Every structure is written in C-alpha cells, then in structure tokens.
Amino acid sequence: MGLAGFLALFGIGTEKKSAGPRGTAASRAAAAKSAAGQSPASHDSRSAADEKQARDLEKSRAKLRAVRGRNKIDIWKRYEPIRSSISGTMSSFYMAREKAGGAIVGLKVLDPKKCAPIEGRYKGLGKPPEGEIGAQILGPNIVKTIDWGITTEGAAFVVEEFLDGALLHALLSKKEPLTPSQRLDLVRQAAGALESVHRAGFVHRDICPRNYILCSDGRLVLFDFGLTVPDKPVFLQPGNRIGTPNYMAPEVVRRRQADKRLDIFSLGVTAYEICTLSLPWPRGTTGRTALQHDSSPPDDIRTFWPQIPPALATAIMACIEADPARRPASCEDFLTRVAKVTIE
Ligand SMILES: Nc1ncnc2c1ncn2[C@@H]1O[C@H](COP(=O)(O)OP(=O)(O)OP(=O)(O)O)[C@@H](O)[C@H]1O
Ligand SMILES: [Mg+2]
Numbered sequence: 001m002g003l004a005g006f007l008a009l010f011g012i013g014t015e016k017k018s019a020g021p022r023g024t025a026a027s028r029a030a031a032a033k034s035a036a037g038q039s040p041a042s043h044d045s046r047s048a049a050d051e052k053q054a055r056d057l058e059k060s061r062a063k064l065r066a067v068r069g070r071n072k073i074d075i076w077k078r079y080e081p082i083r084s085s086i087s088g089t090m091s092s093f094y095m096a097r098e099k100a101g102g103a104i105v106g107l108k109v110l111d112p113k114k115c116a117p118i119e120g121r122y123k124g125l126g127k128p129p130e131g132e133i134g135a136q137i138l139g140p141n142i143v144k145t146i147d148w149g150i151t152t153e154g155a156a157f158v159v160e161e162f163l164d165g166a167l168l169h170a171l172l173s174k175k176e177p178l179t180p181s182q183r184l185d186l187v188r189q190a191a192g193a194l195e196s197v198h199r200a201g202f203v204h205r206d207i208c209p210r211n212y213i214l215c216s217d218g219r220l221v222l223f224d225f226g227l228t229v230p231d232k233p234v235f236l237q238p239g240n241r242i243g244t245p246n247y248m249a250p251e252v253v254r255r256r257q258a259d260k261r262l263d264i265f266s267l268g269v270t271a272y273e274i275c276t277l278s279l280p281w282p283r284g285t286t287g288r289t290a291l292q293h294d295s296s297p298p299d300d301i302r303t304f305w306p307q308i309p310p311a312l313a314t315a316i317m318a319c320i321e322a323d324p325a326r327r328p329a330s331c332e333d334f335l336t337r338v339a340k341v342t343i344e
Contacts, residue, residue: 139196268319276304294322
C-alpha cells in the first residue's frame with residue numbers, strides 16, 4: 001500500500017504542496033540559514049536583530065511566493081517529456097528536456113486534489129511549498145532543485161536534477177546481498193543526506209529506501225520533499241500521522257508531539273535494511289505494522305549479519321529505540337558513531 005492508502009486507513013487525506021518562487025542564490029542561502037535558525041534548539045540564542053531579519057526575510061519570501069502563485073507557467077511550452085510518466089502517490093514524474101537549452105531534467109507535477117487535505121492543515125503557518133523547501137536543502141546526497149511554480153492547470157510543479165540510477169528500494173528488493181563495505185558506504189551516505197535536511201532546518205518525514213536513488217556514479221541521493229516541514233513544533237504536532245509504515249517512528253503512529261528524531265528512527269530502519277535486506281519488525285503495509293515499533297522488540301541486527309562491526313550494530317539499533325531520548329540526538333551523532341567503523 002502506498003502513502004495514500006495508509007493515510008486513508010487512518011482517515012487522513014493526502015497533502016497538497018503549493019508552489020512558490022525560487023529567488024536568487026543569495027536569498028536561497030539566506031532563507032536556508034533563516035530556516036535553520038528557526039529550529040527550537042537555536043531559537044533562544046538568537047539576538048533580537050537576527051529575529052527581525054528572519055521575520056523580514058520570511059515576509060519577503062511569502063510575498064514572492066504569492067507572486068509566483070499567480071504567475072502560472074505553461075510547463076509543456078518549456079519542457080518536453082522524454083519518457084512516459086512515473087506515477088507517485090501524489091504526483092506524476094517525467095524525465096523531460098528543457099526546450100530552450102536542451103538540458104535533461106526531472107519534472108514532478110503534483111496532483112492538487114490528492115495534496116490538498118494535508119497541506120490544508122498548515123494553512124496560515126507559512127509552510128513553504130515543496131520546491132522552495134527542496135531549494136533550501138543543499139548537500140552532496142541531496143537532489144538539486146532547479147525551479148518550481150504552478151502550472152497553468154493550477155498544479156504545483158518542481159524541476160529537479162534528473163537522477164540517473166536505481167531506487168534504493170528496488171536494489172534492496174532484489175535480495176542480493178551487498179558487500180560489507182557497500183553497506184557501510186550506503187549507510188553513511190543515507191545519514192549524510194538526512195544531516196543536510198536537518199542542517200537546513202527541516203524534518204523530512206518520509207525517510208525510506210523509496211526516496212533514495214543510487215546513481216550510476218555511486219552517489220546515494222535523497223529526493224521527495226513532499227512531506228517535509230520546517231523543524232518547528234507547530235508542524236510536528238500530534239495527529240500528523242504520515243510517512244511509510246515500516247519506517248515510521250512510534251511517536252508519529254501514537255500521535256505524540258514529534259521532532260527531528262522521528263527521521264533518525266526511519267534512518268535506523270533504512271540502515272538496518274541496507275545491512276541485512278530485512279526489517280527489524282515483520283514487514284507490513286498497514287498502520288498496524290507501525291504499531292509494533294514500540295510494542296514488540298526488534299530483531300537484533302546481528303541475527304541477520306553476525307559479523308557486523310559492533311559500533312555499527314549499536315548505532316543502528318540505537319536509532320530504532322522506541323523512546324526518542326534513547327536515539328542518537330542528531331545525524332552528526334550517528335555519523336560520529338559510524339565514522340570509526342572499519343570493514344576488515
Ligand atoms: N529527481 C529524480 N530523478 C529521477 N527519478 C525521480 C526523481 N524524482 C522522482 N523520481 C521518480 O519518480 C517517482 C515518484 O517521485 P516522488 O517520490 O518524488 O513522488 P511522490 O508522489 O511523493 O511518490 P511516492 O509516494 O511514491 O514517494 C520516484 O519513485 C522515482 O522513481
Ligand atoms: Mg517518494
């Protein structure tokens with residue numbers, strides 16, 4: 001079952017992602033800095049001048065967003081599809097060629113009807129649209145956002161770097177064991193990607209192998225910021241029970257206040273699967289699957305990989321602790337723990 005099915009199971013709709021401006025490189029960098037500064041951890045230490053600057057920046061971004069929302073783009077005048085579309089849960093994705101320069105890009109067109117119910121929850125909170133969020137998250141393991149806006153049909157779209165490779169999910173589903181050094185490399189890259197998301201001041205909320213592509217050059221890249229929200233308590237209130245069940249943190253499924261450690265849990269399940277091709281709890285597609293994540297103990301990762309380096313095993317098992325306080329506090333913390341791991 002896809003995300004929409006899971007949401008329906010809980011009587012939750014799917015999330016709309018509206019569109020907005022891309023802005024200049026400087027304003028994007030400043031906006032990323034501002035979003036990062038708005039995280040609860042750094043809030044107290046900011047000066048009044050910083051606060052005012054952040055508020056002014058947010059106001060100008062909101063204005064630009066509104067203008068972009070009104071200036072609708074005929075995307076098929078700008079781009080021609082090269083392959084037939086891939087249907088995501090809430091969007092259609094096209095490999096496309098930019099007519100003007102010939103560049104090959106990825107074009108994601110969101111389904112307004114499917115996206116509307118969840119996006120509606122953030123009304124008045126100033127949640128940036130998916131494209132604007134993507135443009136603020138930068139890093140070697142992050143898909144590059146090129147542009148975004150609203151089509152003449154009223155659908156939000158995002159233009160991205162086209163990732164030439166295979167979905168991590170497809171790779172793991174083949175059940176062909178990876179070498180120990182490949183496992184370690186992929187775990188580090190997956191964590192590095194999430195570190196970039198958190199550093200930019202966002203919570204991804206759908207970390208799972210379906211949202212990483214392993215590119216032909218060996219780069220593991222995180223994409224799909226459709227459920228991503230600013231790292232602020234108001235966006236992570238109880239009730240926003242969204243994500244992918246096998247990877248979902250207990251505080252999300254139990255409708256408790258959450259924070260970025262919900263992503264650390266999902267990263268832990270993803271890392272566990274990279275290392276073992278199995279999941280810590282029996283696989284499932286419904287909400288009931290996620291209810292196991294604090295009601296029954298996970299299978300120890302050493303069951304599936306007895307020779308796993310102990311520091312790696314401990315770090316991954318810590319990520320999937322039911323109590324967020326027992327998980328690594330941040331991606332940096334997790335990466336520090338796995339930095340010292342070596343494969344014989
Ligand atoms: N930048 C990209 N380069 C190459 N392929 C991509 C890219 N972005 C998305 N895709 C492809 O399009 C599919 C759907 O994209 P995405 O996950 O962003 O949409 P979604 O509507 O949120 O779908 P889902 O619910 O399946 O995650 C992906 O599984 C992947 O196959
Ligand atoms: Mg996806």
